[in-house]
Amino acid sequence: KAGVTQTPRYLIKTRGQQVTLSCSPISGHRSVSWYQQTPGQGLQFLFEYFSETQRNKGNFPGRFSGRQFSNSRSEMNVSTLELGDSALYLCASSVNRVGETQYFGPGTRLLVL
């Protein structure tokens, strides 16, 4: 099976802009989670989607949003970008639940100038 794919791999934006990141999970996986990784805060959970519904959300402002499509592909959106949003954004999929083994994509590295 193909692994988790994320696009784009690298992105440069300026403050105030918005960005959309995409994630395609492993075929048959219905749970998709998003994480933000920064040197200072480490890996932080953003949200998880299952069957097009957000099941859980981390402690991030409303500027961070996401959605999941019927084919389990997921997107996350960050509006009104801030310098502190510069990070590696990782997507992970699992069969049914977040507590199972997570399969991670390569990540999207976002730089906000």
Added chain:
Amino acid sequence: SQQGEEDPQALSIQEGENATMNCSYKTSINNLQWYRQNSGRGLVHLILIRSNEREKHSGRLRVTLDTSKKSSSLLITASRAADTASYFCATARQGAQKLVFGQGTRLTINP
């Protein structure tokens, strides 16, 4: 806030030696997982140990779990240069729909 805390934060050893990393957590868990990350890339799942298990092996990896002490250890035997990476523990709490990661241990294997 991070539930898992890895110790040490960084570890440098010679190729062929064993590497031990520890993880402590705060609340009751369903399972604990270890992941490896090479140089800012995606994480790779290494091993999952359930709360009712005490030890698990996978190739050169050995993981132990002590739920009374809320701690786990990852042992990599006969280390290789390719083992150079950051290692993270992640806990799946009972009833919670998310994994909580520790800050990681940066392991360097010197040839």
